[in-house]
Amino acid sequence: MNIVLIGMPTAGKSTAGIILAKIIGYDFVDSDLLIQKQENRLLRQIIEQKGIEGFISIENRVNAALRVDHTVISTGGSVVFGKAAMANLKDIGTVVYLKLSYETIKKRLENAKRRGVVIRENQSLHDLYHERCPLYECYADVTIDAESLNVEQLVQKLQELGDDSIKTND
Template sequence: MKNLILIGMPGTGKSAVGKTLAQRLGYTFLDVDDVINERTGKTLKELLMEMGVDDFVVLEGKVGESLNLESTVIATGGSMVLSHNAMEHLLENGVGIWLETPLREIEGRMPQDLWDRGIAAPRDMTIREIYREREPLYAKYADMIVASREGEDATAHQVEQVMRTVGLSLKS
């Protein structure tokens, strides 16, 4: 069975929606940030401080490339789209779903120091600049775009409805 690959900005609810969607579909749920934490024994913030953004993005991409799963809802890190090879690998057996959230909502959810949240971007970049940089990549890798709604269950339900409407089957 095909995977569902959730992409989008930090703060869009990929993890929360992913867990709910996996439960609704009887799928497994995997958060790539958790995999990175388990493999390194470090938080995203610690890794960013030690490695810097560029090396972190390489590490995140390698983790993405290493995943070979079926029937799994995968919540990617917001910067996974910066790794072309990882995204191509994930989409070989997956449907890319961009959880699109208005920038003003994302800004309201983010801390002052984005590195506290483990966001892979240069320290002087604003959330608006990160959004502008990544938006074309989210669009490139998305098989479908779903407006992130208030509440995980509502967004998960909307993902299911859009999939049915466009005839996306989860069967390989």
């Protein structure tokens, strides 16, 4: 069983995910880093060279092919645009949406393009947030409202989920 973390950039997927993996003895995969390794380029370089649709296609392919077990998977925020990716991730694990308000995301996310965030030309962060949130909610098996949680509290909530998953599958 795997734990798959989805949500907007800065929601804590990678930070909490790696700590959780250490605590529960799982492996950790950051799918953004996997994409960079396979493509031998930074996310923003892929977006610059292939365009947004090209990047989404690559992200979809990489996540659809992911085969792991007992792993915490931190996905890129745009993974929900890939149907094959999300079908695979739901098949191999419990999908957990780390939910934050738009205001919190805006505060945390200083430069979306430099970070490699998939945001279309003339699309505001507000528009992107409202485009993605229904997809996160649709694909999530579990939603954690992370708004008032610090990293330790978020990891604790995820650990409880991990403990339940481990008990269920043993």
